Amino acid sequence: MNTNIETSREQDDLGVLRFITAGSVDDGKSTLIGRLLFDSKGIFIDQLAAISRSKHKRTLGEQIDLSLLTDGLEAEREQGITIDVAYRYFATPRRKFIVADAPGHEQYTRNMITGASTADAVVILIDPTRIRTEGSGTDILLTQTKRHSAIAKLLGLPHIIVAVNKMDLVDWDQALFERIRSAYAEFAAQLGLTDVYYIPLSALEGDNVVDGSDAAPWYTGPTLLEVLETLEPRQPSDDIGLRFPVQYVQRTYPEGQDNADPSASEVFGFRGYQGRIEAGSVKPGDVVTILPAGTPATVHEVLRFEGPMDEAVAGQSVTILLKENVDVSRGDLIVASGREPVTTKRLQADLCWLDTTPLDSRRRYLLKQTSRVVQAKIQEIEFVLDVHALHDRIKAETLAMNDIAQVRIALAQPIAADSYETLPATGAFILIDAGTNQTAAAGMILAVE
Structure with a gap:
């Protein structure tokens, strides 16, 4: 856990930080963003009045349903779920923020990838009332928590904040928080995530979101906003040249x-x-x-x-x-000149399959990298990642929606590419189904041949 907070807070201009919230269904992602906007004075009076009058309000009495600030689609408000990525902007005296609210449902995992692709950090929410109490170690974590964490690693997000939300519903049980932190720390080590923060909070009540809380005297760390104000955004490397x-x-x-x-x-x-x-x-x-x-x-x-x-x-x-x-x-x-990337027709890449239609070797796919589009064929699926047991590598002949795999791709025309680790802008791509024009997959280049 990184605790070097006060030094960074002394900076005057910390620039813009892009971050995304992720996690399972009903972990409170939309409410958390609403709380950040509300407590940081990032809401206009007419917005506040509109959500107070909403017919889809899900809170009791006069309490404001802050989730309505990001759930803008009518279907989202009716069902009480997030379907599409919603972007919101707010600022504090120390820095500006662009926050993306990602859906928690498994079928909308592809939307999370969209929001995370340009983020500097991810806030992964965990609901302590829904962990698998019968499990041990990383088994107590829900599948979407693991899947979103794996995607964050693949996309190279440098900062992970684990927000254990709804702590008020478990009476701020310190032992339960420590159990969740231990489980996620074990999972993060397996993934190779290093810069991880852990914060117990209540988005509904506002504890440890913008301001501190007297409800958990055992927690003496920073609030969520204090952490966000100190994180360094991703910077493009100057070592590789133009x-x-x-x-x-x-x-x-x-x-x-x-x-x-x-x-x-x-x-x-x-x-x-x-x-x-x-x-x-x-x-x-x-x-x-x-x-x-x-x-x-x-x-x-x-x-x-x-x-x-x-x-x-x-x-x-x-x-x-x-x-x-x-x-x-x-x-x-x-x-x-003299610092050129490799020009190639063959790639090794991590691939997140996004389409409801599985991978079909008989279909024609297009690879779009930066503004270049070329015909592509997946020559080999090396393995599909098991998000529960990260060391398990599943052999497969096709890919279904939300599968994360390592593949080899052949291209009809050459592209100039860096690895995703070197430069995400030139190391990322999408696959497009040429027949339907649907985005079929998002990819990160591991190596070029």
């Missing part, structure tokens, strides 16, 4: 010149390559390589809406102009 996926080619022509005329000159026209810098930096004069073709070029100018830039860094969306008249299209990757 990674700039081209999203769009912007072309303009001199006034009166036919834009269909192939003689439109690069001297009098304008061709800019637009996208977001995912790693490294770029400035005029840099020597770069266009992948997967491997074409060398020199940066002529870097532009933003405000005008030319001396240098642009990771996280900024820019337009890059090159000195040479070279072939660059959407889906290409502009990288620093």
